[in-house]
Amino acid sequence: MATSTEENYLKAILHLEDTKGAATVGDIAAELELTSGTVTTMMQHLSEKGLIDYVPRRGLKLRRHGRLAALKVVRRxxxxxxxxxxxxxFDWSEVHDEAEDLEHVVSDLLLDRMDEMLGRPTHDPHGDPIPDRNGKLTLVDSSSLAEVEEGDYRVVRVSDENSALLEWLNQKGLKIGGEFTVSRKDRAAGILEIQRGGEAALQLGLEMAGRMYVEEV
Ligand SMILES: [Zn+2]
Known part of the structure; x- marks a missing residue:
């Protein structure tokens, strides 16, 4: 069994491997807001437990057991x-911090009951895919809103970590599945303008837009 600290490291490595292709000590330190020294010590420990392959200054990678343990935490x-x-x-802007704590303590039995009550769902409230009981994760195909050109899009998922963005989306009535038009993109000013139906255009900073993922309509 992994401790909650170990679980947070495994989850961070999984996230980096899935988004950047590989995790480095520096990236993990940045993600978890720790020093490289602290992360290095933990990498040696996780390697001894057989959860990752780690060669100092060469690289690290989740082993099969480590990956499954990480996917279990993501599922929870x-x-x-x-x-x-x-x-x-709860509102979708309120649940991330609660889940950060609870993900380490719910039992498999409790989780399975929750899964059953929810009808074995495939996606969380922010549009992220839920790994199945065997640890199979189907990644969602989408583009960062900060990267797309002018055109018509649908919201596929939104980062769960920024409650201000989720509250802003509440105010504007924009949900997962909601459609809108990127009517103007000003890279120099770092601003994106989006429009829905006949409503007035909304302005969104590119940094916030980078936390939203869309598909073309
Ligand atoms: Zn979350």
């Missing part, structure tokens, strides 16, 4: 978020 996190929203009526 996302199912808990959905449970809090669907069953307990």
């Amino acid at each position: 996190h996302r199912l808990i978020e959905l449970f809090l929203v669907e069953i307990m009526k």
Whole structure:
């Protein structure tokens, strides 16, 4: 069994491998807001436990067991978020921090009951895919809103970590599946203008837009 600290490291490595192709000590330190020295010590420890392959200054990689352990935590996190929203009526902007704590303590039995109550869902409230019980994760094909050109798009997923963005989307009535037009993109000013139906255009900073993922309509 992995401790909650170990689980957070495994989750960070999984995230980096899936988004950047590989994790480095420096990236993990940045993601978890720790020093490289602290991360290096933990890499040696996770390597001794057989959860990662780690050669100092050469690189690191999740081993099969480490990857499965990480996917289990991601599954718990996302199912808990959905449970809090669907069953307990939390707002989607409120659930990430709760899930960060609860993901380390719910039992497999409790989680399976939650999964059943939710009808074995495939996506969390922010549009992220939920790994299945065997640890199979189907990644969602989407582009960062900060990267796309002018045109028509649909919201596929939104980063769960920035509650200000989620509240802003609430105010504007923009949800997962919601459609809009990128009517103007000003790279120099770092601003994106989006429009929905006949409504007035909304301005969004490219940094925030980078936390939203869309597909072309
Ligand atoms: Zn979350």
